[in-house]
Amino acid sequence: MNSLIKYISENYSNIIFLTWEHILIVLIALFFAIMIGVPIGIFITKYENLAKKVINIANIFMTIPSIALFGIMLPLLSPFNLGLGKVPAVIALVLYSQLPIIRNTYVAIKNVNPAIVDAAKGTGLSRWRLLKEIEAPLAIPVIIAGVRTASVMSIGITAIAAYIGAGGLGVLIDQGISRYYTEMVVTGAIMVSILAIFVDGFMAALERISTPKGVILGRKLGK
Amino acid sequence: MIRYENVRKVYTGKNEDVVALKDVTLNIDRGSLVVLLGPSGCGKTTLLRLTNRLEKLTSGKILVKDDDINKFNEVKLRQSMGYVIQQIGLFPNKTIKENVGIVPKLLGWSKKRIDDRVDELLDMVNLDPATYRNRYPVELSGGQQQRVGVVRALGADPDILLMDEPFGAIDPINREQIQNVFLKLQEKLKKTIVFVSHDIHEAIKMGDKIAIFREGQLLQYDIPMDLLTKPENRFVSDFVGADRALKVLGLIRARDIVNKDYGKLVIQSDTPAEEALNNLTGNKKRFFIVLKNNKPIGYVDKQVLNYEKGRVENLAKPFSGHIEMMETLRDVLSLMLMSEGAFYPVVNENGDFIGTISYNDIQDKLVNIYKEDDD
Numbered sequence: 001m002n003s004l005i006k007y008i009s010e011n012y013s014n015i016i017f018l019t020w021e022h023i024l025i026v027l028i029a030l031f032f033a034i035m036i037g038v039p040i041g042i043f044i045t046k047y048e049n050l051a052k053k054v055i056n057i058a059n060i061f062m063t064i065p066s067i068a069l070f071g072i073m074l075p076l077l078s079p080f081n082l083g084l085g086k087v088p089a090v091i092a093l094v095l096y097s098q099l100p101i102i103r104n105t106y107v108a109i110k111n112v113n114p115a116i117v118d119a120a121k122g123t124g125l126s127r128w129r130l131l132k133e134i135e136a137p138l139a140i141p142v143i144i145a146g147v148r149t150a151s152v153m154s155i156g157i158t159a160i161a162a163y164i165g166a167g168g169l170g171v172l173i174d175q176g177i178s179r180y181y182t183e184m185v186v187t188g189a190i191m192v193s194i195l196a197i198f199v200d201g202f203m204a205a206l207e208r209i210s211t212p213k214g215v216i217l218g219r220k221l222g223k
Numbered sequence: 224m225i226r227y228e229n230v231r232k233v234y235t236g237k238n239e240d241v242v243a244l245k246d247v248t249l250n251i252d253r254g255s256l257v258v259l260l261g262p263s264g265c266g267k268t269t270l271l272r273l274t275n276r277l278e279k280l281t282s283g284k285i286l287v288k289d290d291d292i293n294k295f296n297e298v299k300l301r302q303s304m305g306y307v308i309q310q311i312g313l314f315p316n317k318t319i320k321e322n323v324g325i326v327p328k329l330l331g332w333s334k335k336r337i338d339d340r341v342d343e344l345l346d347m348v349n350l351d352p353a354t355y356r357n358r359y360p361v362e363l364s365g366g367q368q369q370r371v372g373v374v375r376a377l378g379a380d381p382d383i384l385l386m387d388e389p390f391g392a393i394d395p396i397n398r399e400q401i402q403n404v405f406l407k408l409q410e411k412l413k414k415t416i417v418f419v420s421h422d423i424h425e426a427i428k429m430g431d432k433i434a435i436f437r438e439g440q441l442l443q444y445d446i447p448m449d450l451l452t453k454p455e456n457r458f459v460s461d462f463v464g465a466d467r468a469l470k471v472l473g474l475i476r477a478r479d480i481v482n483k484d485y486g487k488l489v490i491q492s493d494t495p496a497e498e499a500l501n502n503l504t505g506n507k508k509r510f511f512i513v514l515k516n517n518k519p520i521g522y523v524d525k526q527v528l529n530y531e532k533g534r535v536e537n538l539a540k541p542f543s544g545h546i547e548m549m550e551t552l553r554d555v556l557s558l559m560l561m562s563e564g565a566f567y568p569v570v571n572e573n574g575d576f577i578g579t580i581s582y583n584d585i586q587d588k589l590v591n592i593y594k595e596d597d598d
Contacts, residue, residue, distance in 0.1 A: 119312025122277055122385070123375070124302030124326060137316040146396075212316035214359030221361055 007183035015172070019191055022168035025086060025161070026154045026199075029093030033150060037098050038143060041105025042131070051106060051145045057101040064093060066157045070164045093157060097150035104146025108118035108139035141211040148203035159188070169195070224253040224385065224415040225274065230283035232269050242271045245439040246283065251432075253382075254413040258426040261436035261462075267419045270436075271385050274417060275301045287383065302326055305376025305414075309388040311368050313360035319345070319371055320356040326378040344374035348404055366397035373405060377412075384416045390554040391423070402428060423463055427451070427470055435459050448474050452592050468589055469553065472510075477555055478548040479568045480588045483578040489514050490523070493538035499535050511566055513539040514577070519568035519576045545570050547579065552585055 008015065044051035064072075070130050073088040082088065120130050162170025172188030175181070232244040244266045255271075259267035272278040274285060276297050285292045289414055292300055300579060313322050321328075323344055324337040332340070342352040345536045347350055348370040360368055369389065390398045406429065409416065419491065420426050426433045427447045434444040435458075451467045451474070452519045454460035464470065487506050492515035503525060510524040513535050521539030531538050543562040546555050546569045559582060564583030 113310075115308060115310030115311070115312040116314060116456055117306055117312075118277070119306065119310075119372075120314065122301055122306030122308070124298050124300075124329060126298045129329070134314055134316070142340050214317065214361060216316045218315060218361035 004183045006187060008187055011187075015187060015191065018155050018167065018169050018171055018188075019195065022155070022158055022170075022192070022195065025089055025158050025166060025168055026093065026151060029090045029154055029158075030097065030147065030151055032090070033097035033101055034093045034147060036094065037101030037146075038105050040098075041102045041143075042109060044102070045105055045109045051174045055099070055103055055106065061095045062099040065164070066096070066160050069095070070161065074164070079183050084165040086166045088164055089158065089161035092161070093154045096153060096157060097147075099147040100149040100153070101143070102146075104149075105139065105143050108142035111142070112138050138215065141207050141215075144203060144210055148200065148207065151203060152196050152200050155192060157198060157200050159192050224288060225251040225417065226284075226286040226289075228284040228286065230270065230273065230285060231281045232266070232273060232278065233281045243439050244273075247436075247439075247441045249434060249441060249444060251415060251417065253415050256409060256414075256416040256418055256429055258418045258420050258430035258433045259436060260420055260423065260426045260430075260433050262421060262545075264438075265436040266439040267421075267434075267436050268387055271387055271417055271419050275304050275306060277301075279407065280322075284316075293531070299387055302329060303306065303381050303383070305378070305381045305384040305386075307369075307372050307376045307384065307386040307389040309391040311365075311372040311392070313368055313371060313375070315360055318357050318359055319350075319363070322360065322371060323375045323378055325375065325594065326381075330379055332379075344377055347377075347408055348374055358389070365399075366401055369393055369401060370404070373401075373408075377414075382415055384414050386416060386418045388419050388421065391420075391422075405429075408596045423470070427473060435462060436468040468593070471592060472553040472556060473551050473590065475552045476548065477550045477552065477569050477580060478577075479519050480552070480584050481548070481580055482579040482584055485512070486580050488512055489576070489577065490535055491515075492520060492534065492539075494535050496523075496528050496532050496535055496538060499523060500525070503528065511535070514576055517575045519545070519570065542568060545574070546580055547572065552588070555580055556585060567579070 061069075070088060073091060074075050074083045077083045077091075085159060089138050112120055116134060117130065120134050124131060133138050158166065158168050159170035159173060162168055162174045169188050169192045172191070176184030176186075176188060227247055227249040230244055230247045230249075232242075234241040234243055239478055247266070249257075249269060249270075256424060259270055261267050269278055273280055274287075274292070276292060280293075287300075295303075314325070317325075320338070320341050323341045324332075326336045327340055341356060345352040345355060350367060355363070355367075355371075360371070363371065369392075373386075373389065376386075390401055393401060402425065418429060420429070430447055432444065432446055433450050435442045435450070437458055443450060443459050445453070448471065450459065451463055451471045454463060454467075458469070487508065488511060490502065490511040492513050492514055503509075503511065510522050512522050513520050516538055519542065521541040523535050523538050523540070527538050527540070528535075544558050544567065546558070546567050548569060548571055555567070559565070566579050566584075569577045569580055571577055
């Protein structure tokens, strides 16, 4: 225990840097994942057949082990000199995040009561208005739940991405193992875990805040 | 106001096409409430949804104020017609105020104007604006929610309302109530209303005219009375029910048959019993209605007058009920069935005596109606 504290106090600037690097990779990946996944999720609510295919493809990406995916991307990206480093890590995270984000967006919009949608259309809301005024506010908490899953998963996968030189807290684990440096490994592991728990809690709060008041009241009243 | 010309709707299925409406032609007058009536799958809802283009016309034409609805922008068209559905479909993420004010907001009204309009509308359906405007739909009962649903449709004061079984999901007691509230509203507003229902009682109660549908075809389009007394075919007569004569009673009011030839039937309250008895035997009547200040206080018959003395007002036996001019014969008959009296005094809203109604009057009226039918 003392040796662990000693390690941390001697290396704290490096630990902070790696933590920040770790967060940055996840944030960049999530940004692109949301920009791609949410519109796809909304789009496929209108095309039932396409929806199944898209979700299946996203599912396949999710099934590939991360270390294997890095391996596959290496020959594909090395012609552009991007086979190693942060780029393949971010691409992998974006691909992994697609399933929870697309699926949750799709389900959230599909789950909006058809009677509400019918009333909205019949009342004279345009497609865009319907999405903005009704579907999106009702769907956002569920979409955020998808992003929550994706972000926690991404924090874990980023730790592995250290093996392809992406940086982040995985570096401590990777180097610690090859050097039999237990304190280093443990520090990396603890920091990754804390990060994941913190982000999970943060996203849970976001989920709650984004839930419309009328919906929260409905849950309380058991309707 | 709304004209349907040879309206045809075919749903193209995988195996076979389904014809939902077969060349329906129908004219709805300005300010009238027309009920589209029929069993499920008869095409009534489809016709309604074609009107605001929630469904696409296969062939034929729908004209609103002489303009083809296809000329308008779909969204603008819908904003110009109120839309109420059975499942209500209030927006759960919006307050009552935001729900009711949705179309005015889309039309770009000022905030102040929207607020005033919302309060006015909530008042119309007996929902206190101060209590309800900032609540969310889940905080209201089903009946209250549907009232909000109705006034949401009235938001921007459209000329036309489309209502798809609007009161179908509400429990019977509240349904009665909201129907009455709505009828009162309609008396004032005089909107042109297309009202889908599968309930003959509701149709008779609400409709200025009723259009009966079966399997996509318009079978009969008439005022409720004619539908009940002159059904054009077997399906219509079955649909309006074997008890259609009783339903007719619901359409006739006491004032329509009140017997005002009562001159020899009434007696003033200060008449002595002896004089009354003489009058009675002289006119070969069995009883008199006793009037005091032109209000019926009861009746006296031979039995009483034979054995009692004094003014008739002290001898009068009270009626078990009074009939008001606007009461339906259905209620009148019900009152008669519950008590011994074979006839009743009819009074106006001040309680003044107008005339009488007896069993025979009711029967004569019905017999006459159905006689006309045979001619």
